[in-house]
Amino acid sequence: MTSYYAPKGGLPPQSDLLSGRAIFTPAYAVIPRGVMTDIVTSVFPGWTGARGWVLARPLSGFAETFSQIIMELAPGGGADAPEPDPEAECGIFVVEGALEITLDGAAREMRPGDYAYLPPACGYSVRNRGEGVSRFHWIRKSYEPASGLGAPDPIFTSESEVAPTPMPDTAGAWSTTRFAPPEDLRHDMHVTIVNLEPGGVIPFAETHVMEHGLYVLEGKGVYRLNDDWVEVEAGDFMWLRAFCPQACYAGGPGRFRYLLYKDVNRLPKLRAL
Numbered sequence: 001m002t003s004y005y006a007p008k009g010g011l012p013p014q015s016d017l018l019s020g021r022a023i024f025t026p027a028y029a030v031i032p033r034g035v036m037t038d039i040v041t042s043v044f045p046g047w048t049g050a051r052g053w054v055l056a057r058p059l060s061g062f063a064e065t066f067s068q069i070i071m072e073l074a075p076g077g078g079a080d081a082p083e084p085d086p087e088a089e090c091g092i093f094v095v096e097g098a099l100e101i102t103l104d105g106a107a108r109e110m111r112p113g114d115y116a117y118l119p120p121a122c123g124y125s126v127r128n129r130g131e132g133v134s135r136f137h138w139i140r141k142s143y144e145p146a147s148g149l150g151a152p153d154p155i156f157t158s159e160s161e162v163a164p165t166p167m168p169d170t171a172g173a174w175s176t177t178r179f180a181p182p183e184d185l186r187h188d189m190h191v192t193i194v195n196l197e198p199g200g201v202i203p204f205a206e207t208h209v210m211e212h213g214l215y216v217l218e219g220k221g222v223y224r225l226n227d228d229w230v231e232v233e234a235g236d237f238m239w240l241r242a243f244c245p246q247a248c249y250a251g252g253p254g255r256f257r258y259l260l261y262k263d264v265n266r267l268p269k270l271r272a273l
């Protein structure tokens with residue numbers, strides 16, 4: 001069974017300066033795993049037996065695209081109508097326990113490593129039917145329709161079902177697990193897993209208009225974020241604003257892997273909303 005770090009909550013020990021690694025700048029934020037405690041959870045209307053760590057949300061009203069939340073469901077917890085926004089699409093990636101997603105009357109049991117894409121207004125529900133706690137990433141974006149194209153179909157898949165795409169000239173040391181077909185232009189967001197084998201690097205400072213949410217699923221790495229090199233490990237979250245230069249290298253004995261959100265495939269708006 002795949003295993004990822006997921007926050008467990010609790011209160012911070014008085015003896016430990018766990019928040020020392022937290023960073024917030026105009027270009028990026030780092031939320032280390034140690035600060036995802038009981039103090040910073042939210043409880044959302046319409047959910048039962050549930051709480052969430054909000055890791056990212058649009059800040060300035062129009063310049064940012066997405067929200068990312070780690071949801072935690074007690075046994076029996078969930079929501080019959082999780083999404084209040086009729087324009088919101090979402091990606092759900094399970095990191096711990098079991099999660100049942102019901103869509104069009106069909107219930108699917110999801111396990112760690114499983115991913116679902118749910119288009120706007122599709123009317124899905126979520127429930128933890130397991131005996132232990134369930135934890136999953138809930139990544140939401142306001143869907144931007146493209147002329148002549150409908151909204152994407154739902155996707156239910158798993159990282160074990162998708163062969164990673166290697167980057168050229170890396171001998172597979174850097175690869176990407178793609179949950180949605182890149183050629184399907186109905187999609188305006190991609191959720192992928194970036195895989196770096198020990199010694200793998202992103203050797204140049206990628207700088208682009210797309211935003212990112214990065215949640216480290218496994219391992220350790222050193223990430224270049226704008227002007228800084230930051231050590232990160234499993235359970236840490238990074239929020240990168242548009243244009244934030246970024247590079248990294250795997251820094252531990254094992255693989256360094258992260259869940260990546262990216263907005264894609266749409267012409268930029270020429271006026272502020």
Ligand SMILES: NC(=O)N[C@H](N)C(=O)O
Binds near residue numbers: 206246260262
């Ligand atoms: N930071 C990243 O992993 N970025 C990706 N290579 C990407 O933007 O596709």
